[in-house]
Amino acid sequence: MRKLTKVLITVKTYPTLSAKYDELVCTAGFTEEGKFIRIYPIPFRKIDFENRYSKYQWIEVELEKNKSDSRPESYKPVRFPVKINVLDKINTADNWSLRKKICLQKVYSDLSLLIKEAKNPNITTSLAVFKPCKILQFICKPVDREWDSKKLEKIRSSREQLSLFEQHIEDPFEVVNKLPYKFSYKIEDEKGKISTMMIEDWEIGALYWRTLKDNGGSESIAIEKVRQKYYDDFAKKKDIHLYLGTTKLHHYTAKNPFVIIGTFTPKFEHQLKLF
Numbered sequence: 001m002r003k004l005t006k007v008l009i010t011v012k013t014y015p016t017l018s019a020k021y022d023e024l025v026c027t028a029g030f031t032e033e034g035k036f037i038r039i040y041p042i043p044f045r046k047i048d049f050e051n052r053y054s055k056y057q058w059i060e061v062e063l064e065k066n067k068s069d070s071r072p073e074s075y076k077p078v079r080f081p082v083k084i085n086v087l088d089k090i091n092t093a094d095n096w097s098l099r100k101k102i103c104l105q106k107v108y109s110d111l112s113l114l115i116k117e118a119k120n121p122n123i124t125t126s127l128a129v130f131k132p133c134k135i136l137q138f139i140c141k142p143v144d145r146e147w148d149s150k151k152l153e154k155i156r157s158s159r160e161q162l163s164l165f166e167q168h169i170e171d172p173f174e175v176v177n178k179l180p181y182k183f184s185y186k187i188e189d190e191k192g193k194i195s196t197m198m199i200e201d202w203e204i205g206a207l208y209w210r211t212l213k214d215n216g217g218s219e220s221i222a223i224e225k226v227r228q229k230y231y232d233d234f235a236k237k238k239d240i241h242l243y244l245g246t247t248k249l250h251h252y253t254a255k256n257p258f259v260i261i262g263t264f265t266p267k268f269e270h271q272l273k274l275f
Helices: 093-103 111-119 149-163 202-214 219-237
Strands: 004-012 016-018 022-031 036-042 057-065 074-077 084-089 127-130 134-142 181-188 194-198 241-246 258-264
Touching: 004 036, 004 093, 004 241, 004 258, 022 241, 022 258, 036 057, 036 127, 093 258, 111 127, 111 258, 127 258, 134 219, 181 219, 194 258, 202 219
Parallel strands: 036 074
Antiparallel strands: 004 022, 004 057, 016 022, 022 036, 057 074, 057 084, 127 241, 134 181, 181 194, 241 258
16 A cells, blocks of 8 residues: 655645546645645545545645656645545644744745746746735736536536446536636736736635625625735735746746745734734
8 A cells, every 4th residue: 555645735726627527626735844745636526525625734645646747746646536534734823833834934035036946847846835025916807707618518428428337327516617707916026026927726716606695696796805805905914925836738838837826824923913
C-alpha cells in the first residue's frame, strides 16, 4: 500500500467541466513539510459527504505525480473513486497564527520575479502566496452563461454509455451552474507593476449564488454583495494575501500565467491593538 500524503487544504477552485468526471475541482494546499501541492483531478461534489473536506482542514490521500502535467507541484489521486481521510481543521485563533505559520513561509511581492520563476524550466513555480502592494479595483464582467454545449454533450454521452453496464441506473448528479460573470482584481505589486488577475476561488462563486438566492434572483444585488466582501472587506480592511496558480494550458505561453485561486485574509496586526 502506498504511503498516504497529508495535505492542509487551502484552495478549492470553482468547478470546471470534464467529459470523464462530469466536473472537476483543482485543490491545493501544503504538505507537512510546508511545500505547496496541487491535487488534480478531484470530482469534489461526487465524493461521499463524510470524505468532503473544507479549507484549512488536514486530509490524507494516496497521491502520485501527475505525469501528464510537468508542473512539479501537480499530483493526482492514485485511484478513483477517491478515498480521503478527513482530519482536524486549523482555526483562526490568535489572528490566524497557526495558519500563518504554515501558509506564509514564502511570500512573493514582486510579480515579475514570480513569473520569471514560473517560466524557468529549472524552477517552474506554479503555486505561490502573493502579497499585493495595493488592490486597486474589483472588476466584474459578464461572460457566457452556459457551459460549452460540446462538453455537455460529451458528458451526456459518457453517462449513457456507462448506464449500459450499470443496468440503466439513473445518475442524479447535475453539473454545477456556470458563473455568468468573471470576477477579477486589479493589483499593484511592490515594483509598481499593475496587473488584472481573474479570481477562480470556489468561495466567490458560492457567495454569488447564495446572495442571488437570498435576494430574489437580483443579479445586481448579488454582484454588489460579492464586491463588498472581496473589495470593501478583504481588499480594504484585511491583511490580504493571494493564493496564485498557473493553468496547465497557459503556463509557458501566457505573459502572466497566474490566476487568483484563493485569498488569505487575517486582520492587520495594528487592528488588534485597538481592542
